[in-house]
Amino acid sequence: MTVLKRNLLIALLAMLPALASAENYAIGTGGQSGIYYPFGGALAKIWSDKVPGVNAKAEVTAASVENTIKVVRGDMIAGIAMGNVVLDAYNGEGKFPQKMPVKTLFALYPNLVHTLTLKDSGIDSLAQLKGKRVSLGAPASGTAVTSAALLESVGIDVKKDIDAVYLNYSETTNALANGQIDVGFIVGGQGVGAVTQIALTHDIKVLSISDEETANFIKQYPAYSAYDIPAGVYNKVDSISTLSVWNVLVVNANMSDEMAYNLTKAAFENIGDIRKVVKMAEMTTPANATRLQAVPLHNGAKKYLDSVIK
Template sequence: MSLWLKRALLAASFAVALPVTAANYTIGTGSQSGTYYPLGGMLAQTWSQNIDNFNMRAEVTAASVENIIKVASGQQLVGIAMGDSVLAAAKGEAPFKQPMDISVLFALYPNVVQFMVPADSDIQSVSDLKGKKVSVGAPGSGTRVGSTNIMKALGINEGDFKAQSLNYTATTEALSNGQIDAGVIIGSAGVGAITELALTRNIRILSFSEDELNKINAALPAYSGMDIPADTYNKVPAFTAPVVWNVLVVKKDLDPALASQMIDTAFADMPKIQKVISDAKNTTVENMDRLQGVPLHESAQTYLDKNAGN
C-alpha cells in the first residue's frame, strides 16, 4: 500500500462532517481524458448556478479510491467512484483498512472494463497476459482496483505479470509506443482516451467469454456483462466486457436539505447535461439505486420513492 494511501486512510479515520455552511466545495473526478472530469464539471456548474451560496469546482484526482477517502475525510463534498470501490469502502475491504462513512447520492452510468492490446498482438484473452507488461491503472484509481480484482477472479495474480501503474493518458501513450503489451481502462464505452488512441493506432479490446463473465460475477457481484458494438472506437471490432456502475458518493451525514437541493437541481438540469455528456443518458431517477449493497443517502431515497415511475 502506498504511503499516500496509508496517510489518507489515517486521515479518514479522524473524519468530521464537512461544514455545510462553507461557500466553496469540490467534486472529486478523475483524469482529464476520462468521463469523470467533464461530467463532474457539468454537475459542479449546475449546482453552483442554482444553489444559493454554493460554489463548486471539479478536482482532477486519481479517481475512485482517492475520491472516496477524500469524501469520507471531509476534503470533498462529493466524489465520483466505481461501484466495486464503493462496495469495498462500505465494507472496509482492501484497499480500505476500515469501513468508510459514505452513502450514494445517485448512480450515474456503467463503466466498461476495457483491456486494450495492439490489433496484431497474440494476446487474445486475459489468460494470455501472464508474463506481459500490463498497465492496470493509477494508484488510487478504480481502474486499478477493478482490473486487478477481475484478473484475480480469473486466476491471474499481480505476480503473474509485470504490472505498470499508469493513468489513462500514460496508459494509451505507453501502448502506442510499444512500452507495454496491454493496458486497462475502466471507463465509459467511447471514453476519450481510447477514442484518441484508436484514431492513430490499430488496437483491439479483449472480449470476455460467458464462462469468464460468470466467474467475475461470482467473485465480484457489482459486475455484469455487456456487448459493446463494433466501431464504438475507430476500426475496433465488437467485444463483450464486464461493466460496473459509477455513482456519486457523499458522507452519510451530509445535510439532508443540501442533499435534496443537489438531487433536485441535478435531475432538473439532466437534459442539458445529457446533450454534452452522452453517458449521462443513463443518469435517470429509475437508475438511482443501481448499485446494490451501499444505501442511498436518506434524501436520495426519499426522492426516489417520490419520483420513480413518474
C-alpha cells in the first residue's frame, strides 16, 4: 500500500466515529401544501447543522394527532401539532385514552379555522352545513379534531347530519373545485398555501363564525381564541371572524434536558433562516413560547428561554 493510500485510509477511518455518532431523527409535519412541512424542513436543516449528533429530516404525515402519537412512541424527535391536540394528549382526552408523556419545546404560530366553500354555493353559516358534503380534514389531523368539535358545538352531528369525508389540504381544495364536496375545513396559518391557491383560480368564501358560536366554543375548548383574518389575505375574500389555536413543537417528556436545551437554543439562534422559508415564523419568538400554558415546557427548553427572556 502506498503512503498516499495509507494516509487516505487513516483519514477515512478517523471520520467513521463522527459519522456514526449522528443519529437520524424525524420531525413530524403535515401535508406538503400546508405550513407544517416547510417549517419542519427548515427546522430539520438547522438542527442537523447546529446540534451535535442530530441528523433530522421533515416527514410528511397526517399532522397533529399522528405526530403526537409518534413522539410518544419514540418514532420522532419532535412533531408540529395544534395546541388543542397536545392538550388532549397531556390530559388523556379526545383521541387519547390516557394521559400521554408529552411536553412542549415552544409555541410556533396560531392556526386559523378556514371553513371554505364556493362563492355561489348559497352557504353562509355553519348552521347551513346540515345535509352537505363536508371535508373535515385528513384522518388523525388537528383539522379533523377541530372541525368535528366546532360542528358539534353548533348542534351538528358529524356522523348523522353531514356527508363527511376526510381529506388533506390539497385533496380538500381539489374536491371543492371539482364539485365533489360543498364545504371543506382547513385549519392552518394565515395565508396557508392551499387556500391561497384555490382563491386564485375560483371564487371562494370563507365562512365567518358568529360571536355567539365563538364564545360557546371557547367556553368548551379554552385552548382556542377569537381571531379576525383581514380582508385581502386571500384573493377577493372579505374579512373573516374565526377561531385560532397555537401550534406547538411537541416532544416526549422523557427527552433529556440537554437535548431539549440544544434543540431550543439552535432554533431561536437561527430563527431568521426559518423566517426566510415561512413568514408565520415571525410569530415564533421566546415571548410567545409559552402560549399553550396548560401543557408544561420541557425543563431543557425552559432553561434556555429563561436565559433569554428578562
